[in-house]
Amino acid sequence: MARHFCSEIPHMRNKQTTGAVPAHGLSGPITIHSYTARKAHRYLQGSRAVCERRVRHSRCSELPLLALTGHDNEAAPGKNARRTHINRGMGMKNRTSFAALTSGIALAVFATAAPAGAQGTPGGTLRLLAKAAAGTIDPHINYTLQYFQINYILYDGLVTFKKAGDETGFDVVADLAETLPEPEDGGKTYTFQLRKGLKFADGSDVTPEDVLASFQRIFKVSGPTAGTFYNGIVGADECLAAPADCTLDGGVVIDEEAFTITINLTEPDGEFLQKIAIPHAAILPAETPIKDMGTEPVPGTGPYMIESYNPNERLKMVRNPHFEEWSAEAQPAGYPDEIDYDFGLTEEAAVTAIQNGQADWMFDPPPPDRLAEIGTTYADQASVHPLTAMWYAPMNTNLAPFDDVRVRQAVNYAIDRSAVVKLFGGSNLAQPACQILPPGFPSYEPYCPYTAGGGDTWSAPDMEKAKALVAESGTAGQEVTIIAEDNTVSRAIGVYLQDVLNELGYEAKVQAISQNIQFTYIQNTNNNVQISISQWFQDYPSPSNFLQVLFSCASFNPGSDASVNISGFCDESIDAKMAEAASLTLTDPEKSAELWTEVDKAVTDAAPAAVLFTPKRVDFISSRVKNFTFSPQFYWIMSQSWVE
Template sequence: MMVNSDTLLRAPGTTLRSVTSLFIFILFCAVTTATSSRAEILSDTPRPYDIAHRGGTLRLAAAASGGTLDPQINYSSQYINLFANVYDGLTTFKKAQGPDGNIVVPDLAENTPVVQDNGRTYIFTLRPGLFFSDGKPVTTADVKASFQRIFKVGSPSAGSFYSAIAGADLCLKTPATCTLSAGITDDPLHRTITFHLTGPDNEFLQKLAFTHAVILPADAPDHDTGNTPLPSTGPYRITAYDPNKSLKLERNPYFRQWSAEAQPEAYPDAIEYSFGIPDETAVTAVQNGQYDWMAESIPMDRLGELGSHYAQNTHVMPHAAMYFLAMNVNIPPFNSLKARQAVNYAVNRKAMVIFYGGPGIARPICGMVPSALPGATDFCFYSKAASPDAPVTEWKSPDLEKAQQLVRESGTYGEAVTLITADTSVEMAMGAWIRDMLQHIGYKATLRPLNRAVASGYMQNSANHVQIALKDWATDYPSPSNFLDTLLGCENFHPNSDSSINIPGFCNPDIQRLIDQVKTDLNLTAEETETLWRTIDRMVMAQSPVSPLIEKKTVLITSPRLKNFFYTPVNQLLFSQVWLH
């Protein structure tokens, strides 16, 4: 079914009833598909490697490349999920479907670490017989150098994930001279690596399992390698890359499976990624078998067709992910709290649900913690008849009158505002609606879509003076810290850097103290931890540096020849485990 976007993108004051009626059968199909997909996950059981299914080339499509090939810098889900098949850290998330996929397991380390000194010391033993894809052995010196490199290259997560390592504070101040001599020691003879932390970190093993902590050769350049791939340890190596055209992965000749849980033997012989395939074209190409999978979100006007005629190869999968508006708290007009609160009151989250595909795959959210995580948001300040002093439990409808009042009280009425989005169909549709909403409450608003490959970096760099941006975000590992600390923690605002994940430039000392407490207090129970995250979530939303819009499931389509659909909660479709027939 094709829907004219001009019909949808009316002034925000227009009722959504007619819009909703156009999507009734889309939503029904989405709900049906979601239910069957969940059953598929729960009933799936691990199977041993079957050499009969080995071989073939997996063909992937994307509208654009995902940016740098440097695994310690890239923060796009498009490549992070790909890197899970290429690189390894000391730990990783279990390559399993369902809840087991959230479990941290040893990867290049041969077992879970010995933890001493009340959580301040971690001792790992490196597996013997490991090699990089260029044939060089993996050593403890490579491990130490890789963590120093995180700071030298300005990894986006250096401050938020690895600042507890002793000496990291100096590395953050003067990256070029980073040594971490006090924070990491190694014993080559016994293959041990010891991490010394300045204080406990309740999520340290999960952070070590994240892509930015992969182990690279000690002689890897101390700068972003851009289009040049680095030697890897996983089942694949990157052999060719033209960011304007394609990327190719082939088998790593030095890979030998050391743990099926951590990095299983791969099935496809090669993976080819083609760029420049728009989302509408990609859907048809996957249906026709020209490609096996597409990176972009499915355009909303294709969901009904997929649910009706392509349901067997359409997968609606759970994932802790969301869309939100990031508002720059350091420049007009959103350096005004009332202006930021106005946006939260005015945004029509029901419209955002529809643009993403309907309530079968998305739902409104008023805080920063999706329901798939512990400590999930359970309040709404910014809805009709709600306020920070009298919240409701869930979002009901926008309050445009309240929003207009707050804009006038803020003194920002009539100011020019530019909204930045990526140029995908879904995000441009959302962006056009939000632009109209901003105009409706009193701003001279314009929409500026950017190529998806550069949009995130542009939004994050304060030198670009981005006032407001539409951003999607998915969990790096299953914790509220990925949304409340990573996106809004003081240590994650780096002025004039494309790697500043804290797009609003938000820093609140009181909130940061609570974040630091929940990350470091070893005596907190699970219930106390969840309570603290909910408190932090409420404090953040009272300040409104962001406007949460929707939490979403992941909708994937695969070609008829792709079998053994293997979806993990962290890395989503695990490319190494699919069969091609």
Template structure:
């Protein structure tokens, strides 16, 4: 009841159904327990390793995550799984709590000290590491892997790696990419040298992201689709049917070089099953048929988790949100007032309840969730506020102002199609949003798509998506993951499934602020944070998207899964769980 009293004290009033109320209590009581369980997994002794080694970890999802290509795939279903299959030069520390946000050396022996004012990085490769096919890891593999990022059109090629000298030419002509000015190796000394055209204060974090994993040099320069590529991690992908399953076994050539970078795994095997709807998956995990589900837990199941399955339910913070991207190049949302109307009309309280209640979600007014080091601190679109006079926080929608803006924009009566994934929560939110669009003057329809294809479909401008609903999680904890990734000029690629700037938004003034925040090494942390807040404010004035809610991660695991090991970057870290 403490959580409910806290909300009422803050002036927040809701009518709770029993499931939502139960979830509120669950969320307030589970956070401490999650931390306490996870801490037992750090630096295990040989006795612990031997005692808990073995078994098959069983994962389940409604649909597969698409291509197995780790430099192309951009779905949480596989990115977190790839963390136990592949390695980069750097990685995020495999530990629980805030230290899990730290970058550590992985395939490199140590983190280099930037040279030339932050424009040069020299890495030394660890010796005697082998891929899962038995081939030794070499500096040539590193060089080829970074060329491949551009040649295959990786979704983050522009946003993450464009500072590498020669990247601009690679982005313009991927097939002929060489990066000869930006990347070189010395096999005799096992060194790889990066030359940047400008400093990048997050370069080591970007090297730790999945798209920068190191693959064998002979990996084809195209999407490998359903064919797995060898990796250096403790597991290897062995068989895949995107309609049914994905199987992983131990990598026989793996050896532990640093427990904080890539620890050995406990399970002998990881089996991923597809085609189980989220409602059925919850029941299956509760009963122990599967150990973990990839899809968001439906709201109507949260109550039973709080009342009957608390020992199996975990709530953890993670920089994540739902947002509504609007295509600034297509009617009606090529009109600023139409985009602002959606922001004013959006009932974020309703979206919180549809997700599962105020214990695990909160209204979001800007593009920066509160779990980031710097977050949105004003609300332009709420009752009583305006871009010229923002409020401190969201309070209520303003339908009257929204309808007036639609009329002023000259777009009233136009047809609008809202695209969502077909998961239960996305569909529920989408239904509500369709009705909202109709209420402010549009002829709106809802188009739910399979969760395995919805994101790619939204990204491709050739599909003429006017407006969509999408969830988004940080690749690493930085405001650039939400502002520059989703709205940066370099991330709009017309007619491509790898165009994460869904609105097709590009504003030179805002881009200049973001670029300075990413590159100016003379700035203090406070000055950099101020740049991100200014960019966030200007983005919301242009309203290419409507932030909806920020959300915590709610996870259910089977009764036999122990040693719940949650990192803030990789979430549940599959190699470190114990199976009875």
């Protein structure tokens, strides 16, 4: 998923920015700032942060190295440990704390969860902050980490990921279904027994009819994963061709008397349960309107419900009066009575609000120049978590100059990824990368064709090679606009890329667009975006979730705000190999994993994007938040924290 943060979202993952909502679907103006050229060294000197946009301090503090215990990938499988899904090695067990930043002393492992047997007291209000809202609150459309995090406690699917703070957080468990079904018909049929007695937040009963209508609605509203996650359901092709007429006849079959739902697939899909465990497969009332609900709450089945939403001010969640816990693994009862999500504060102001006890958590990462202060004075309130994610610069393969593969490769050669890592906060908060799959991920093998001197991992830029490719392409002198989010980190990276493109001979400029709409803006081909800055965070641990979702022909939807293939990349030969890899998940997982490795290399060579780095997550919480539980799938499970 994309990430809506100092970044995904819709948009999860993001892994950014806004939900898949049209710009005109949000109230308030769209803010676009243009920045003139300035040298990147202003942002890079001595690992200093961007000072001129700071609010609180009178000077920039040096960002020291963060001393972290363990190794980022100590539990991650190596390149020979091939798995195509449920990678237990990805659990964030090496959760670490800030402390002794300037001395570089090794630190004790950060553990936020309460001691065994500890029990919090339900009640109170959890106060969250984000610089901007993440667009639509329609769970079938929003594709942002920011709202995926809350959708997991607002809505339920037939199955979900276990709400756990260890590697079992990647396990799929039964949710609205009583049990996990065994696949039948060679892996093409799943029959779910729906739990009885469940109610939506509006008091209506949950029935098999709601399940059928919800799967139909995924296609009718042109959900961003309809063509990549759910296109294997019988009848999906017709639904994709004519969404308004979608019936999924023969694909989703319900039995009202037996209270069952049978889903038939055209081909076996070893990842199907993971795909329906994300919020895009949330079960909603059958009468939910067939449109993007925008700011209008939709009743769910989780422990919380949205009481009100104004994307310019606040999203307010309160307890669902009809919720009764049916599975502590799938959907445990929550602790806070109310969760308020306020929008509009800068990252600087958010840090200060948490320090002063006026807020409890911020979605956006703290500004780099505040990390030293947080790590020394508030060490017991901060944690760092390695993520299976990437920051990248998608290039539009259908617009000049990036319709020429030589130009896209030139950009990859020219980028100094260590400089970009410094802009993000330093080498302990990010790792340079130049391939699609992140380290430790299933099918990952180190590969980087864009580094000086050769090698499997990135070490340095090769500007000479980059300039030679641009000269061959004959595209020098063309104008290029970089679309960034209007926040400290994304703007700084945008200005750095501007300098790189200028050095390559282009006339580049940066446009910083409000986080509220940036992700949907860069997806829509009508906006003619040439290059942008984006992020992607896994929906579930499978290589298809990076490669197929972001770079397959099926994920490119021209003219749509829900086209996560931002590059517009479509290579039929690579698509065929993706399809083959996916088809072998159940029958020959080893061969499937090998094919995904080949796809990763092929996409990297075609360069529809420039991967910049793999990030780590910095969470800063107030002193009154207890039992902060970090899941490898959900990140913070906010319903399981209590406030004192």
